[in-house]
Amino acid sequence: MVQQSRRIFLQRASLGAAAAGVAVAAPTVLSASQASAAGRQGGRVHDGPLLAYVRDPSSGDVAVMVGEREVIKHDPDLAAHLAQIAASAGEE
Amino acid sequence: MSSHKEAPGIANDPVADNTDVYVFVSPDEPDMVTILANFVPLEDPAGGPNFFEFGDDVLYEIHIDNTGDGRPDITYEFRFNTEYTIPRSFLYNVGPIESLDSKNWNRRQFATVTRRDCRRGRDQQLGSHLACPPCNIGPLSTPNYVSLADQAVHRLHGGRTLFTGQRADGFYVDVGSIFDLGTVRPFENLHVGSDLPVRPGVNGLKAKNVHTIALQVPKTDLTRRGHKPTDPTDRDSTIGVFASASRQRMRRYDDHGVIENHGPFVQVSRLANPLFNEVLIPITKKDYFNSQPPAKDEQFARYVARPELSTLLPSLYPGVFPHLHDLNISGKPRADLLAIFLTGIPAGIIPGFQNHTGEHQSEQMRLNLAVPPTRRRPNNLGLLGMDLAGFPNGRRVFDDVVTIELRALAGATYALVDKGFTPDAAATVITQGLTSSDTDLTARGTVRFLPSFPYLGIPHSGYDNPGDDAPAPQPPR
Numbered sequence: 001m002v003q004q005s006r007r008i009f010l011q012r013a014s015l016g017a018a019a020a021g022v023a024v025a026a027p028t029v030l031s032a033s034q035a036s037a038a039g040r041q042g043g044r045v046h047d048g049p050l051l052a053y054v055r056d057p058s059s060g061d062v063a064v065m066v067g068e069r070e071v072i073k074h075d076p077d078l079a080a081h082l083a084q085i086a087a088s089a090g091e092e
Numbered sequence: 093m094s095s096h097k098e099a100p101g102i103a104n105d106p107v108a109d110n111t112d113v114y115v116f117v118s119p120d121e122p123d124m125v126t127i128l129a130n131f132v133p134l135e136d137p138a139g140g141p142n143f144f145e146f147g148d149d150v151l152y153e154i155h156i157d158n159t160g161d162g163r164p165d166i167t168y169e170f171r172f173n174t175e176y177t178i179p180r181s182f183l184y185n186v187g188p189i190e191s192l193d194s195k196n197w198n199r200r201q202f203a204t205v206t207r208r209d210c211r212r213g214r215d216q217q218l219g220s221h222l223a224c225p226p227c228n229i230g231p232l233s234t235p236n237y238v239s240l241a242d243q244a245v246h247r248l249h250g251g252r253t254l255f256t257g258q259r260a261d262g263f264y265v266d267v268g269s270i271f272d273l274g275t276v277r278p279f280e281n282l283h284v285g286s287d288l289p290v291r292p293g294v295n296g297l298k299a300k301n302v303h304t305i306a307l308q309v310p311k312t313d314l315t316r317r318g319h320k321p322t323d324p325t326d327r328d329s330t331i332g333v334f335a336s337a338s339r340q341r342m343r344r345y346d347d348h349g350v351i352e353n354h355g356p357f358v359q360v361s362r363l364a365n366p367l368f369n370e371v372l373i374p375i376t377k378k379d380y381f382n383s384q385p386p387a388k389d390e391q392f393a394r395y396v397a398r399p400e401l402s403t404l405l406p407s408l409y410p411g412v413f414p415h416l417h418d419l420n421i422s423g424k425p426r427a428d429l430l431a432i433f434l435t436g437i438p439a440g441i442i443p444g445f446q447n448h449t450g451e452h453q454s455e456q457m458r459l460n461l462a463v464p465p466t467r468r469r470p471n472n473l474g475l476l477g478m479d480l481a482g483f484p485n486g487r488r489v490f491d492d493v494v495t496i497e498l499r500a501l502a503g504a505t506y507a508l509v510d511k512g513f514t515p516d517a518a519a520t521v522i523t524q525g526l527t528s529s530d531t532d533l534t535a536r537g538t539v540r541f542l543p544s545f546p547y548l549g550i551p552h553s554g555y556d557n558p559g560d561d562a563p564a565p566q567p568p569r
């Protein structure tokens with residue numbers, strides 16, 4: 001994946017990102033848009049690496065891991081959006 | 093290393109591979125209990141340029157169950173961190189390491205230990221930045237290794253003592269023979285289809301090192317009531333012990349050689365009784381076993397009740413185990429093994445002894461703290477040799493656990509629960525052939541232990557790197 005198309009994917013992801021966070025490859029690109037979206041909603045935003053894992057997109061469960069902690073969020077929209085990103089990654 | 097590379101997954105993760113657990117009332121300090129949890133199997137002494145060490149990204153734990161429900165009531169947590177003194181150098185050391193703060197020592201590791209009261213949810217840090225010794229490299233790099241290792245014995249608050257680092261592996265086993273289709277020296281001539289001559293056993297680990305977490309604590313640190321047990325018949329005199337290693341759920345490799353770990357810790361290795369996972373659990377379930385808490389071990393009971401090796405022995409040695417064969421085909425569950433491994437031995441089975449923690453099945457090392465250590469002529473066959481302080485009442489460093497378990501699997505202990513059963517004569521004499529007698533505590537000189545903490549011997553030197561059958565050289569004192 002060339003840098004330009006990677007940036008496009010990340011920007012597309014940020015438009016639909018939920019406040020809970022999104023799996024990112026370049027946190028610096030997303031954090032600004034993510035922060036502004038969450039800030040508008042008055043929520044806290046994690047600043048730093050995080051990892052999101054979706055075992056089964058149809059379940060709607062997203063596991064977000066930060067440090068030694070794990071939060072499992074039931075968010076079908078987020079799970080579906082991540083699945084779309086995954087599918088488009090396979091098209092590169 | 094009774095559980096070395098015992099599962100396909102953990103075999104590829106040596107720093108998290110729990111190889112042995114020893115638990116015993118300290119023979120030189122009978123108010124204290126020593127627990128050794130070993131990791132990193134099969135360390136060749138010449139281990140450079142990046143010498144063996146604990147994993148900074150592994151959570152190591154020793155768990156104590158003093159209520160008999162298979163769940164930890166007390167947990168000691170161990171974490172490690174590595175620091176560089178000379179980051180621009182490619183060397184582990186640039187000169188002799190004569191003290192743990194030597195400026196010649198580049199890559200060094202430190203331990204932090206925390207005691208968790210699981211029932212009350214309270215953590216107490218017992219020590220931090222506790223130096224591990226370097227590996228025993230050789231006479232130029234680590235010229236006074238005994239002194240170096242002694243410096244890494246840390247006295248902690250509450251009368252506790254900790255050592256974390258390299259030691260000589262004390263487990264002795266004819267590993268080459270046993271895993272050659274269950275050949276047992278010196279009985280190989282009786283093996284089906286064998287034309288092998290009778291030969292003495294070979295200790296396949298005699299020149300290997302291991303990393304140990306050695307902890308010595310007062311008995312009162314471990315019991316449910318915080319008391320010092322004196323009555324062997326009291327159920328509160330017995331504790332269950334197991335060790336574990338855990339890794340974070342996710343690992344990420346970036347493009348710059350940096351590894352990130354994310355998420356909660358997940359258990360990837362656990363060990364209590366020697367050889368349990370190695371010999372009793374099917375290969376496709378070994379990593380699963382490692383992931384499970386002992387409180388759920390009822391799910392593995394069927395492998396103990398009808399062990400595969402017990403069914404194989406009559407076939408591998410025709411005519412040698414007729415009574416075992418009859419027992420196998422009777423379908424009766426091995427109540428003796430279920431007791432030894434999953435509940436402890438109740439009172440009334442062995443005169444004057446019990447280490448029963450209740451009916452809840454969990455694979456733990458059970459130690460009756462009220463049984464005093466055997467100081468005069470301990471027997472390496474433990475309970476089978478009527479030495480009540482030996483395996484499976486805990487496990488001492490010199491106990492011949494392979495021979496004990498071979499005899500048990502061959503039916504030697506079934507008569508304890510069924511008075512109508514007569515063990516085969518071979519079951520009472522089968523041996524892995526590494527000791528000269530029941531009181532041989534050195535496996536014919538191939539292992540050496542210390543009379544005091546941390547009990548495991550000085551690690552083999554990389555420069556000496558013993559590769560033949562010669563016994564390991566005596567450490568200078």
